[in-house]
Amino acid sequence: xxxxxxxLLLMLCAxxxxxxxxxxxxxxxxxxxxxxxxxxVGKVQIKLDEAKANPDGTLVANAGRVKANSYKLLPGHTxxxxxxxxxxxxxxxxxxxMTVTFTKAAELDAIFAPTGANMTSxxxxxxxxxxxxxxxxxxxxxxxxxxxxxxxxxxxxPTADVAxxxxxxxxxxxxxxxxxxxxxxxxxxxxxxAYAIQADGFTDAADAWDNF
Numbered sequence: 001x002x003x004x005x006x007x008l009l010l011m012l013c014a015x016x017x018x019x020x021x022x023x024x025x026x027x028x029x030x031x032x033x034x035x036x037x038x039x040x041v042g043k044v045q046i047k048l049d050e051a052k053a054n055p056d057g058t059l060v061a062n063a064g065r066v067k068a069n070s071y072k073l074l075p076g077h078t079x080x081x082x083x084x085x086x087x088x089x090x091x092x093x094x095x096x097x098m099t100v101t102f103t104k105a106a107e108l109d110a111i112f113a114p115t116g117a118n119m120t121s122x123x124x125x126x127x128x129x130x131x132x133x134x135x136x137x138x139x140x141x142x143x144x145x146x147x148x149x150x151x152x153x154x155x156x157x158p159t160a161d162v163a164x165x166x167x168x169x170x171x172x173x174x175x176x177x178x179x180x181x182x183x184x185x186x187x188x189x190x191x192x193x194a195y196a197i198q199a200d201g202f203t204d205a206a207d208a209w210d211n212f
Contacts (some may be wrong), residue, residue, distance in 0.1 A: 031121040035095070045088040046096065048194040050166075053080045073182055076175030080122065082166040085156045085197040093199040095208045096151040098131070098167050105138060105145040111181045120147055125168040127168030150209070168190070 052063035055072045057079030066174040071079050085096055100119075102108060108117035120126070120133065149167060171190075173182075195212065202208040 030109045040094045042198070043090065044094045044196045044198050045091045046194055047086040047099075048083060048192065049086075050083045050192075052080055057081075057196075068132045072076050073108070073173050073185075075173055075177045075179070075182070078170050078172040079172050081190075082125075082169045083124075083194075084166040084186075085151075085163065085164045085194045085196075087162045087196070088160055089158055089160050091155075091158060091196070093154055093157045094196045095154050095199055095202075095205045096164065097134075097195050098139060098149050098151075098204075098208065099146050099193045099195075100149075101144050101146040101191045102188065103142075103144050103191075103194070104185045107143075107187075111177060111184070113157060117145070119145065122171045122173065124172055126167065131164040139149055150205055154205070189209035 004047060049065035049067060051068065052060040052066045053069045053071070054060055055070055055073055057077065059080050065084075069081065083098065085098065087094065087096070100116075102119050105117070108119065111117065130152050131149040132152065132193075134150055136145055138145050154165070155162060168198045197208045197212050199208065202211070
């Protein structure tokens with residue numbers, strides 16, 4: 001009886017050793033994966049230019065667009081001037097605004113006394129459906145007045161260059177201005193600037209420009 005018990009015990013031990021040996025060779029089923037986040041830098045890019053004009057305001061034939069023009073002012077005369085913003089390919093969605101700064105602000109006010117000068121009145125082709133006038137600011141130290149305009153909506157990220165509507169297409173010197181008055185604004189400049197800011201992250205244009 002004892003012999004049978006020993007044999008049974010030895011057999012159980014052998015089975016246990018075999019089981020331990022087999023289980024010891026098993027590996028857990030596993031799997032791994034990875035997500036790699038690559039961040040590139042976005043950009044907002046615009047271009048501002050206007051048609052090339054002669055001093056009398058007529059367009060120069062077959063000329064490219066330029067960054068500046070010079071004019072000889074005459075009462076009642078119209079001069080081609082069409083400042084245009086182009087949002088460049090690859091730019092992010094953005095809000096656009098333009099400013100138009102006149103020097104000789106005090107002299108202009110004297111000419112248009114007693115109400116003063118509203119220089120947006122000389123713009124031709126301004127379309128309020130495309131641009132919204134946001135008022136003007138003065139710098140008395142520099143003797144300038146700056147008018148601000150916002151484009152009607154955010155410009156979606158373009159896959160090709162997108163030329164926006166020109167702010168205006170020409171300016172006309174009022175016929176009521178005399179030659180002597182024109183002399184007081186000799187060398188006056190009209191400077192147009194364009195600005196762009198990303199649309200993402202802002203609730204609207206006002207929010208964006210408040211943070212510009």
